[in-house]
Amino acid sequence: GAVVSQHPSRVICKSGTSVKIECRSLDFQATTMFWYRQFPKQSLMLMATSNEGSKATYEQGVEKDKFLINHASLTLSTLTVTSAHPEDSSFYICSAEKNRGFHEQYFGPGTRLTVT
């Protein structure tokens, strides 16, 4: 199998606080994980690529100091949204690459973040 979990599924936080989202590959080791953001009725926008044991690679326009990514093990990557603002409200989805170099990505169920 290729199961990816994500936690929490929904979170509401106040402006100025930080929120951590976890992404886990449950039945395989993922050297590479990806974080996406999705707005309603739009495609997935890649935010960053997370490699185990090294710094994440951020896409252009994504603030690395605001969206902190940590990939501490082969089965866990975390995304922390720091000093959240209402405009950070979105659907955040992670994915994990099961076989390095073979490109198949398996997605987590997503996290709905609402910043009030």
Next chain:
Amino acid sequence: GENVEQHPSTLSVQEGDSAVIKCTYSDSASNYFPWYKQELGKRPQLIIDIRSNVGEKKDQRIAVTLNKTAKHFSLHITETQPEDSAVYFCAVSGNQFYFGTGTSLTVIP
């Protein structure tokens, strides 16, 4: 970088008819072409994929065709059912992974 275009953006078909969604890409080095189905509020699910050394792949009612020369690939769904209604995304992977803009498919019973 890669430029992935997906058409149409919306598609309505009668139950039992076929649906075709097409994607074009620009980077000839791209070598992996998956299709994802995403239902409202849920994760994208990989439904079929094809690699650059294959021209066509079929899985029951779903097929994907790839034309590397023309740099386009298509998703074909036959005998559509209401549960096929969802948003479908193509993706292209070479050095990086790029998603198409999505097609909202509605199957009318």
